Amino acid sequence: MYEKCNVFPSSTAINSTSSKRWHFHRSVLENLVILAPGLLGGSVARAAHVRGLARRVTVWARRPEVRLKLREQPWVQQVAETAEDAVRDASLVVLAAPVDKIIELARQIAPHLPVGALVTDVGSVKGELCRACHAALDPHARFIGAHPMAGSEKTGWENATDSLFEKRVCFVTPLPNADEQAVATVVGFWHDLGADVTTVSPDQHDEITAHISHLPQAVATSLATFLATKSPQWRNLSGNGLRDTTRIAASDASMWIEIFQQNRDEVLRALSQFQDELHGFQSALANRDWLEVRARLERGKAWRDGFRP
Amino acid sequence: MYEKCNVFPSSTAINSTSSKRWHFHRSVLENLVILAPGLLGGSVARAAHVRGLARRVTVWARRPEVRLKLREQPWVQQVAETAEDAVRDASLVVLAAPVDKIIELARQIAPHLPVGALVTDVGSVKGELCRACHAALDPHARFIGAHPMAGSEKTGWENATDSLFEKRVCFVTPLPNADEQAVATVVGFWHDLGADVTTVSPDQHDEITAHISHLPQAVATSLATFLATKSPQWRNLSGNGLRDTTRIAASDASMWIEIFQQNRDEVLRALSQFQDELHGFQSALANRDWLEVRARLERGKAWRDGFRP
Numbered sequence: 133m134y135e136k137c138n139v140f141p142s143s144t145a146i147n148s149t150s151s152k153r154w155h156f157h158r159s160v161l162e163n164l165v166i167l168a169p170g171l172l173g174g175s176v177a178r179a180a181h182v183r184g185l186a187r188r189v190t191v192w193a194r195r196p197e198v199r200l201k202l203r204e205q206p207w208v209q210q211v212a213e214t215a216e217d218a219v220r221d222a223s224l225v226v227l228a229a230p231v232d233k234i235i236e237l238a239r240q241i242a243p244h245l246p247v248g249a250l251v252t253d254v255g256s257v258k259g260e261l262c263r264a265c266h267a268a269l270d271p272h273a274r275f276i277g278a279h280p281m282a283g284s285e286k287t288g289w290e291n292a293t294d295s296l297f298e299k300r301v302c303f304v305t306p307l308p309n310a311d312e313q314a315v316a317t318v319v320g321f322w323h324d325l326g327a328d329v330t331t332v333s334p335d336q337h338d339e340i341t342a343h344i345s346h347l348p349q350a351v352a353t354s355l356a357t358f359l360a361t362k363s364p365q366w367r368n369l370s371g372n373g374l375r376d377t378t379r380i381a382a383s384d385a386s387m388w389i390e391i392f393q394q395n396r397d398e399v400l401r402a403l404s405q406f407q408d409e410l411h412g413f414q415s416a417l418a419n420r421d422w423l424e425v426r427a428r429l430e431r432g433k434a435w436r437d438g439f440r441p
Numbered sequence: 442m443y444e445k446c447n448v449f450p451s452s453t454a455i456n457s458t459s460s461k462r463w464h465f466h467r468s469v470l471e472n473l474v475i476l477a478p479g480l481l482g483g484s485v486a487r488a489a490h491v492r493g494l495a496r497r498v499t500v501w502a503r504r505p506e507v508r509l510k511l512r513e514q515p516w517v518q519q520v521a522e523t524a525e526d527a528v529r530d531a532s533l534v535v536l537a538a539p540v541d542k543i544i545e546l547a548r549q550i551a552p553h554l555p556v557g558a559l560v561t562d563v564g565s566v567k568g569e570l571c572r573a574c575h576a577a578l579d580p581h582a583r584f585i586g587a588h589p590m591a592g593s594e595k596t597g598w599e600n601a602t603d604s605l606f607e608k609r610v611c612f613v614t615p616l617p618n619a620d621e622q623a624v625a626t627v628v629g630f631w632h633d634l635g636a637d638v639t640t641v642s643p644d645q646h647d648e649i650t651a652h653i654s655h656l657p658q659a660v661a662t663s664l665a666t667f668l669a670t671k672s673p674q675w676r677n678l679s680g681n682g683l684r685d686t687t688r689i690a691a692s693d694a695s696m697w698i699e700i701f702q703q704n705r706d707e708v709l710r711a712l713s714q715f716q717d718e719l720h721g722f723q724s725a726l727a728n729r730d731w732l733e734v735r736a737r738l739e740r741g742k743a744w745r746d747g748f749r750p
Binding site: 281283330340343344345347348349351353354355357358359362364366367368369370371374377378381382383384385388389396399400403405406411412414417418420422425428429430431432433434436437440 | 612639649653658659662677679680682689690692693694702708715721726741743745746747
């Protein structure tokens, strides 16, 4: 399988004992192709360049003026004029387009991929996306979805850095029955970019991120839109608490509308349960049930204190 | 009035033009007294020491073992054995006790204060507190409440720093008809500690902080207690969004129970309105009203982008 897929013509073991953990070899890709690089795709390219993970980094961007600028970047070896051209000789393709454009891009490149190529992505929602990309690419190439949790309120490849993924969580989300070697290769790639990789099914991913990412966004946005109805002077009277609690409200609206569209059902479930929780807090306060209010403050503190540093 | 109250035996103008803005003179207090120093009171002492705002810093702590340790601190000149002893010779007293103990402390020291002394505090809730402290201290001394927005999930005088108030908002909350000179002196004191001072009435303060501080705490706590009901592994899969959104959930429960007790009505009002806002988001999502979801994301972003840096 490994030979047949021909993704890694060469491979360097980090140390002699790592031969048992073969998927943590620092493997060198012949041609890493990044389609539609933004903050995440650009950072994949920069990190792969700095870490020596690919002999060539090939990119394609939809807009010609971006392609012109990408030509000048030291971390790019080739800029293709079309997505189809970009992938012809690909070892691993990273679909870095906005989440609602990824499936379309997979369909577009499918017939042009070399046999055995691997395709991954950076989309924030995975269930339908992974099933559609698998269907679009099969049997040309194998799709193993990924979602690095390294977004930011900053966007665009201009803000990309080679350290964006360091110690950040990256979900890799194989469908059931995915090729194990392909999964291991994509896990190894994100690991080599510096990320902490966790493998879960696409649907588990969407349930988890609805809670730990999409719900907090809805809450931060609603806190911001609520306070926007009050005196504009209040905003500048806040301490760091409100600043941190609402930071992600400044995130890109276009990115988030896609996430909410694609993960609507899971987010609605999480939102509804969160509202019950908030209502419980309100009732305790209304009833002057100070034991209950204290218990909630203490439970919340215990949970937050348990975050990894 | 200025002569009579004898708060400032000496005063140093920062520069020659500042004589018109007399309340921004860097005035040197003869004896700054801090009762029950924790993070905030300790930081007042340290900042006043470093900035040369007082000839003497006198402190009193309830627990004898803390008094022993305070004796060893270079930013303390006197440690009193009782609160009454501490204030006998005070120019300015800072009541730094937990918010539910401040009124009691004001009553305790009232008969022992020199005529014309000023008293301020660091309590997070101001309406009832300011009225009760004024009543307790009048006519011995003048109370001008304050609330520096410089709390932290860290507590205790051991975590105090001399830069805690730098560029942080500090509310000064005079009652109607407060002595203008006394207000200006307390404003000048917090200004000299490095804070950005805003003067509002005690009730305005409580309405504002219910929205920009107490509501975010209730929301962060509820997000934390909700997620605590889910798999404990999810916590460590989060990006920086959840980390920031829930940071204040790690705050001290004892401090917050007092704030919620004292500002219950305003917090309930804010909570109820916030729930309507969150419900609006949920409805837009449930109805697939993407224009409305986008409008909310954009309104939230515009509000958050308007924060001072």
